[in-house]
Amino acid sequence: MKTLTVALGERSYPIFIGQHLIHQPELFSPYLSGTQALVVTNTTVAPLYLEQLQQTLSAAKANLNVQVVILPDGEQYKTLTVLNEIFDVAIENHFDRQCTFIALGGGVIGDMTGYAAASYQRGVNFIQVPTTLLSQVDSSVGGKTGVNHPKGKNMIGAFHQPEAVIIDTETLNTLPDRELSAGLAEVIKYGLIVDKPFFEWLEQNLPGLLERNPLILAEAIERSCQDKATIVAQDEKEAGLRALFNLGHTFGHAIEAGMGYGIWLHGEGVSAGTMQAVDLSRRLGDLTVEDQQRIAAIFTAANLPVLPPTDLSVEQFLAFMAGDKKVQAGKIRLVLLKAIGQAYVTGDYPAEMLEATLREYR
């Protein structure tokens, strides 16, 4: 088992990565405050891992009152209305301020459970048990939680750090291929923004990742979490540096929202969106055509889309991008690349170059 710490002062917490972890009560015990635990999961994950987790929790703390909420599966259910189902169960069972919420599932479950934990009685503890590659490398670090609004993704939420993140790599064995690939989009992103050696390691190890070799997966998850944790520790509330994680996300969110949540997976939007950011970076003279081809090659090898959907017009793209959280004073700020492994944030690029990318790169 690998352990790393997200260093955030009194909000620091550990991430455990390894096989068979949801079978180990002693991993959970130190983080179960109070006498009540609420497991939030979805209809896909519940049949696979819920019973095991319930057994482990019961063994972890005597007389723990464990309740369960099973939500429908999918980004389209990441709403205030569905969030309320979590509050209903907590309140109906008289859960107090010392209770612990536990997220068992992917990014949607993690984001919603975290936001519910941030908001229930103005804040209770939570533990993340992410079961998809995407959530293991992305939402398990950084404390971002929230729900979508019909007009914008993650528009409503909170920064709320977990007590611990427990990543059982065995849960990836049941992950559909498409979702494994979507998770790899975020893994590749860390290499692109701050870690060229990791990018090169990924070029070498992509076959092992796609074959789900547990040691190679654990290595990629650890390196991703470490890269993310290093930046989050410097910028917990996303005042600056942390914005780099949004490489491909302003384009990608436009794709996701424009197509309707749930049609494109988040990682697929990030992959195609990153290629748009790469195209704009090339137009700005920072990346070469060879860089662009090399980046497209790794996404393609990971079975990810490198072109945005043709259904979205340039105008639609711009409208969705203008609603993004990274807008400041009407200017669409983007994460672009100076080189592979070196991202930066800017609102200072010719508008016609962005339009050229949107018009021509498809």
Next chain:
Amino acid sequence: MKTLTVALGERSYPIFIGQHLIHQPELFSPYLSGTQALVVTNTTVAPLYLEQLQQTLSAAKANLNVQVVILPDGEQYKTLTVLNEIFDVAIENHFDRQCTFIALGGGVIGDMTGYAAASYQRGVNFIQVPTTLLSQVDSSVGGKTGVNHPKGKNMIGAFHQPEAVIIDTETLNTLPDRELSAGLAEVIKYGLIVDKPFFEWLEQNLPGLLERNPLILAEAIERSCQDKATIVAQDEKEAGLRALFNLGHTFGHAIEAGMGYGIWLHGEGVSAGTMQAVDLSRRLGDLTVEDQQRIAAIFTAANLPVLPPTDLSVEQFLAFMAGDKKVQAGKIRLVLLKAIGQAYVTGDYPAEMLEATLREYR
């Protein structure tokens, strides 16, 4: 104008108290980050003060984009569904992370605007302009924000501190008598829990307060905010000391929820609820019958109820109280009095004594 500071490290903020303050752009200017401001108010307050506040904001910052949300008035609208109307307007107008939310109204508007500000894009700035005595002395200090759940009050929310609180005592001139009295319940509470000299000052000055003498009102507001700020500075997240503010609230919330939100005003519930806490304190041997009569006398003089509604049975009371946030491990923790000016929190009292109070004090 009086100014006091709520000392919370980097989250410290000023409270300004005086007449004519919503006419003074220079008071607002330093706290308007960004280029967008969203004023949240209700159908009662909007016709009285909205136009003036809009003028002041426009004068405070050039080219400020000021948008308005007018919500229905009443505790029964303090819900996640109504909260969403605030998000709708912010998102439709492409409000970014640098925007400022401004609460113009009473406690419901302050709590909802604060929670919306805490949650919108995971946190934006907000300014409180409380227009009721209750909100001026209670919700303007402490950063508690949130909405109700059908089964419990303030069950969903966040701790989110404002940038500034601007209390214009002129707004009290339009406050209905019943709401002025409800505000006085919280003012009297500060005397009861930590400030016996203030309690005695209130016994002397109640006539002036009821006549809305602006200097006496400003004095009472400042002293209340100061008493509250001193405790909040020691316990921002309500880990201990801060619980004292809940004198009368566990009983009071049961009354409010049991009767249906909006039937009893919050301050009325606190008044009757405090008398129940006082009755239990007397049964425990800490207060005398004379103390009990003296406290009843000041609430009565303030035109507040000193008896709970007869519609609620002991069983209903206990059920609502068991759903309260102050429950720990199934035990109903209460704020009780050792003496006038000296409150404490306990779960350690004979259950039959609580039942005797609920059964006999009505």
